[in-house]
Amino acid sequence: MPNSNPPDPIEPKKNKPRLTTWDKLPPADQRPGDGRVIDWGARSGRERGLLRRVEKLALLFKEPINKLVGTSQLNPLYYSDTIAFFMLVVVVITGVYVLMFYQYGYDISYTSVESMERFIVSRAARAIHRYASGGLMIFSILHAIRMFFMDRFRGPRWLGWAAGVISVAWLWLAGITGYWLPWDLGAQLITDGFVNLLNTAPALATGFYFQFMDASVAGQNGWLLMLLLVVIHVGLTVIAGVFYWLHIKRLQRPKFFPPRYWIIGMGALLVIAGVAFPAGMLPPANFNIMPGTTPLDPIFLFYLPPSLRSVPAAVWISLIVLAVTALVTVIPWLFPRPKLKPVTITAERCTGCTHCVLDCPYTALSMAPRSDGMPFAELAVVDPKLCVSCGICIGSCDTMAISLGENQPELLWQDIAARLDIAKTHNRPVKLVFTCERHAAHNTHTYAKSSEPAHNEDAVAEVVPVTCVAMVNPGLMTHALDAGAAEVQVVGCPPNDCTNREGNIWTAERLERVRAPKLKPRFKDAPIFTTWLAPDHFTDALPIHRAENKADEQHAPTSLSQVMAMFSRRNLIVAAVILAVGLLLQVRLTYTPFTPYQNGQAGINVAVRQAAAAPVELTVDGAPVLAATSANVLQPVAVTAGAHQIRLTAAGQPLFDETITINQGTVLHLAFDQTKEE
Numbered sequence: 001m002p003n004s005n006p007p008d009p010i011e012p013k014k015n016k017p018r019l020t021t022w023d024k025l026p027p028a029d030q031r032p033g034d035g036r037v038i039d040w041g042a043r044s045g046r047e048r049g050l051l052r053r054v055e056k057l058a059l060l061f062k063e064p065i066n067k068l069v070g071t072s073q074l075n076p077l078y079y080s081d082t083i084a085f086f087m088l089v090v091v092v093i094t095g096v097y098v099l100m101f102y103q104y105g106y107d108i109s110y111t112s113v114e115s116m117e118r119f120i121v122s123r124a125a126r127a128i129h130r131y132a133s134g135g136l137m138i139f140s141i142l143h144a145i146r147m148f149f150m151d152r153f154r155g156p157r158w159l160g161w162a163a164g165v166i167s168v169a170w171l172w173l174a175g176i177t178g179y180w181l182p183w184d185l186g187a188q189l190i191t192d193g194f195v196n197l198l199n200t201a202p203a204l205a206t207g208f209y210f211q212f213m214d215a216s217v218a219g220q221n222g223w224l225l226m227l228l229l230v231v232i233h234v235g236l237t238v239i240a241g242v243f244y245w246l247h248i249k250r251l252q253r254p255k256f257f258p259p260r261y262w263i264i265g266m267g268a269l270l271v272i273a274g275v276a277f278p279a280g281m282l283p284p285a286n287f288n289i290m291p292g293t294t295p296l297d298p299i300f301l302f303y304l305p306p307s308l309r310s311v312p313a314a315v316w317i318s319l320i321v322l323a324v325t326a327l328v329t330v331i332p333w334l335f336p337r338p339k340l341k342p343v344t345i346t347a348e349r350c351t352g353c354t355h356c357v358l359d360c361p362y363t364a365l366s367m368a369p370r371s372d373g374m375p376f377a378e379l380a381v382v383d384p385k386l387c388v389s390c391g392i393c394i395g396s397c398d399t400m401a402i403s404l405g406e407n408q409p410e411l412l413w414q415d416i417a418a419r420l421d422i423a424k425t426h427n428r429p430v431k432l433v434f435t436c437e438r439h440a441a442h443n444t445h446t447y448a449k450s451s452e453p454a455h456n457e458d459a460v461a462e463v464v465p466v467t468c469v470a471m472v473n474p475g476l477m478t479h480a481l482d483a484g485a486a487e488v489q490v491v492g493c494p495p496n497d498c499t500n501r502e503g504n505i506w507t508a509e510r511l512e513r514v515r516a517p518k519l520k521p522r523f524k525d526a527p528i529f530t531t532w533l534a535p536d537h538f539t540d541a542l543p544i545h546r547a548e549n550k551a552d553e554q555h556a557p558t559s560l561s562q563v564m565a566m567f568s569r570r571n572l573i574v575a576a577v578i579l580a581v582g583l584l585l586q587v588r589l590t591y592t593p594f595t596p597y598q599n600g601q602a603g604i605n606v607a608v609r610q611a612a613a614a615p616v617e618l619t620v621d622g623a624p625v626l627a628a629t630s631a632n633v634l635q636p637v638a639v640t641a642g643a644h645q646i647r648l649t650a651a652g653q654p655l656f657d658e659t660i661t662i663n664q665g666t667v668l669h670l671a672f673d674q675t676k677e678e
């Protein structure tokens with residue numbers, strides 16, 4: 001009797017399917033297909049024009065530093081992301097430390113900060129907190145520019161971009177509240193600017209005035225405002241932290257810290273700057289005087305000069321800052337990504353080896369249980385919303401299960417085979433060069449879409465642009481050698497400069513045989529070599545031969561002996577000098593003198609709060625200088641120093657009527673809260 005039990009549909013078949021690998025593809029002369037030549041570096045042409053121009057500009061700054069320090073690994077511009085994070089950590093640690101000494105109240109806050117200045121550790125911590133905050137802003141902006149020209153801002157990367165901008169916006173606000181805390185002349189100017197902005201809703205402005213500023217003028221304690229400011233200062237930093245988490249959420253293995261030699265170098269310089277250039281004390285806030293020339297930090301307080309000028313100017317500068325922030329946040333949608341092609345998985349070819357999941361620098365791939373009868377437990381699945389189309393996983397997959405959009409991996413081999421055929425007609429050795437779309441973008445006219453080989457003295461170079469060099473499986477490289485290429489060169493980005501974060505490291509490690517898919521042992525000494533250099537130096541790479549391949553290592557040194565072995569003492573000293581000069585310039589910038597009010601001026605500050613709208617009038621020496629009909633009036637009036645007959649009326653009732661001398665640089669406060677009296 002035949003077996004009546006149907007086979008279990010999820011029981012895996014025992015016999016393994018025969019799957020083709022890169023190095024088993026049909027030889028060039030038997031290749032199938034229609035001979036199409038596909039531009040794998042799909043975004044290499046005109047589409048990247050703007051980014052290329054911005055990058056060229058950035059390279060104008062990067063290159064001289066590279067030349068001076070001898071390697072990109074000692075150039076801070078390549079580490080702006082992780083240096084910014086290091087600065088953030090320094091800011092948090094020093095912030096928690098100085099907060100332990102801080103006390104709450106107008107005078108008390110000032111004197112508690114003043115007493116910090118008496119002890120070297122708290123004094124240095126305060127200064128380091130200040131310089132690291134400024135450094136955080138500077139490196140964040142450099143990092144954002146870099147993310148832009150590297151094309152790391154659009155497609156699924158929009159979240160990283162937008163959350164980064166918003167995080168920096170909160171950090172900027174946190175910095176402003178930080179400068180408010182010592183309750184010194186700087187804090188006074190910040191308060192004045194803030195009140196100007198509040199004055200768009202006069203009820204808010206007079207409310208703030210009578211709650212806090214009047215109390216300061218009257219010499220009251222003011223613990224509430226100072227406590228509020230600390231809570232806001234810390235709260236804004238925490239909110240920035242939440243956005244930072246969103247910022248790196250889509251990254252696999254985000255790198256937070258720069259290599260250790262950077263932490264030691266930057267940390268030491270910050271400590272030296274903190275000890276050598278203490279923040280010092282400005283005079284205490286005093287709303288009875290008009291501050292003269294005051295050193296202010298334009299990194300955080302650039303908005304103050306216009307916002308002190310008038311209420312409309314304060315509103316304008318706030319609107320401009322808001323508009324610029326909004327505009328920068330939506331950059332991913334202003335320059336949408338062309339030809340987005342997430343990868344697709346051919347299930348019948350997937351052996352569940354997990355190499356692609358391990359290699360994906362984003363969080364786009366995962367392994368899922370499979371029930372399709374294949375003798376493998378798991379299957380790779382892609383989330384197209386998270387795939388940035390870098391193509392790295394195509395190079396991870398030995399069995400060619402991954403396609404870039406509709407482009408099957410075999411097409412890459414067909415393209416190479418076609419190019420080799422053409423190049424061989426020159427009757428010279430053919431050097432096959434794989435490069436990424438970023439390099440190709442800088443050399444579009446010469447190489448990217450050309451099937452004409454580029455010549456050098458003794459070989460013909462055939463350039464194959466791919467999205468990322470890690471898209472090229474080692475098996476494909478050796479297959480090209482077997483098919484007649486005399487040598488294979490991979491030209492990619494220097495350490496910490498890969499658009500796809502890890503493509504250059506994975507390529508180096510696969511070829512060094514320390515990461516799967518490894519170069520086969522028999523090709524250990526084959527003419528396959530790597531050159532890591534800046535994208536606009538692509539052409540310099542072509543005449544380089546294996547023997548003279550002195551490209552940067554992809555691996556950051558960690559121990560001191562490795563640092564000394566990799567970088568010469570001269571390189572290290574020059575890098576330290578460049579950093580020190582940069583920090584010195586930043587320290588100078590932090591204390592930029594600013595003169596908020598004209599010398600020789602004096603002022604009257606009118607603050608009137610009434611139960612209902614009624615006319616408020618101020619005359620100076622009989623001349624009307626202020627006339628408003630409102631329940632809430634808060635307005636500074638400039639007068640010349642000297643004796644003046646001053647009369648203030650509200651609803652026709654005189655509130656003040658005296659001849660009084662107002663000295664140069666002082667302010668007469670005429671504050672009347674009529675709601676309290678009624």
Ligand code: HEM
Pocket residue numbers: 081082084085086088140141143144147152153157160161162163164165166167168244247248251253254255256499500501
């Ligand atoms: C103007 C604000 C910022 C923008 C526009 C921005 C943009 C980006 C983008 C788009 C990425 C993801 C890159 C990718 O997907 O390949 C990224 C990564 C990163 N950002 Fe930012 N960022 C900003 C602020 C910051 C700040 C304030 C910090 C540090 C406190 C920071 C540190 C980092 C780090 C450490 C990474 C991960 C680097 C890696 O592992 O590859 N960024 N940034």
Ligand code: SF4
Pocket residue numbers: 342343359360361362364365382386387388389390391392393394
């Ligand atoms: S192309 Fe592959 S490696 Fe790159 S993001 Fe998409 S799934 Fe990840």
Ligand code: SF4
Pocket residue numbers: 345349350351352353354355356357379380396397398399400401402
């Ligand atoms: S690399 Fe990924 S897609 Fe290829 S076989 Fe392994 S798990 Fe499957």
